[in-house]
Amino acid sequence: MNYTINKEDIENYNDSCDSISFPTYTTQLMNLANQNAHGTWPVVVGKMSDLFPKFLESDEEINIDGWRRWYLERYPDSLEKATDKILEHVDNLRNAIELIDKEMVENWVENFVIYKTYNGLYVQKAILAFLANKKGTTYRLANAIEESHGIDGYVGDVPYSIKPDTYKYMERSSEVIDVKMIYYTKTKTGLKIEVEE
Numbered sequence: 001m002n003y004t005i006n007k008e009d010i011e012n013y014n015d016s017c018d019s020i021s022f023p024t025y026t027t028q029l030m031n032l033a034n035q036n037a038h039g040t041w042p043v044v045v046g047k048m049s050d051l052f053p054k055f056l057e058s059d060e061e062i063n064i065d066g067w068r069r070w071y072l073e074r075y076p077d078s079l080e081k082a083t084d085k086i087l088e089h090v091d092n093l094r095n096a097i098e099l100i101d102k103e104m105v106e107n108w109v110e111n112f113v114i115y116k117t118y119n120g121l122y123v124q125k126a127i128l129a130f131l132a133n134k135k136g137t138t139y140r141l142a143n144a145i146e147e148s149h150g151i152d153g154y155v156g157d158v159p160y161s162i163k164p165d166t167y168k169y170m171e172r173s174s175e176v177i178d179v180k181m182i183y184y185t186k187t188k189t190g191l192k193i194e195v196e197e
Contacts, residue, residue, distance in 0.1 A: 016063070029090065032089075032093065033087075033089035034086050034089070038085065039083070039089075044081055044082050045075060045078040046075050124141065128141065128153040128154075131195065132156070139153060139155045140153060160179060160182050161180070162184065163182070163183055163184075164186075180197070181196045182195050
């Protein structure tokens with residue numbers, strides 16, 4: 001049998017109900033500021049996955065107040081340091097929000113829907129052009145007949161099929177692609193590619 005325990009129930013069972021409420025949207029902005037500030041990174045507040053088990057093994061009473069005491073004895077300035085880092089980025093967000101108008105939102109939406117979608121989903125051409133540049137040769141996309149044989153394009157005279165790296169682990173019943181493969185992984189900064197030679 002499967003069960004689900006929601007966040008509120010966990011807090012109730014642990015006798016640690018969070019009594020702090022925040023106005024709408026403020027936690028989203030603070031989370032965003034923290035992502036930029038790294039205010040709650042281990043270097044600032046400690047690594048919780050290491051610290052909490054140590055707390056559980058301590059002589060401290062195992063409740064929310066005991067955890068607070070135990071933690072603050074070891075990291076007395078961490079909450080203030082994290083707060084200062086995050087607040088600086090909240091101020092940056094506050095200043096940035098003042099710059100946002102309808103035209104900027106329209107430009108952002110167009111950039112997201114048109115440019116980012118195109119460049120994020122249409123990677124074959126970019127990969128072939130990159131590889132051709134590295135090899136000092138030309139490239140071209142496959143025509144319809146070549147595509148029916150699993151070819152996405154050519155670098156020089158060499159045909160390639162271009163697939164996301166997850167393709168390597170997918171079950172494929174009858175598909176056989178008898179050309180060199182290029183596997184790619186999307187990263188935060190672009191693409192990582194693996195080329196069969």
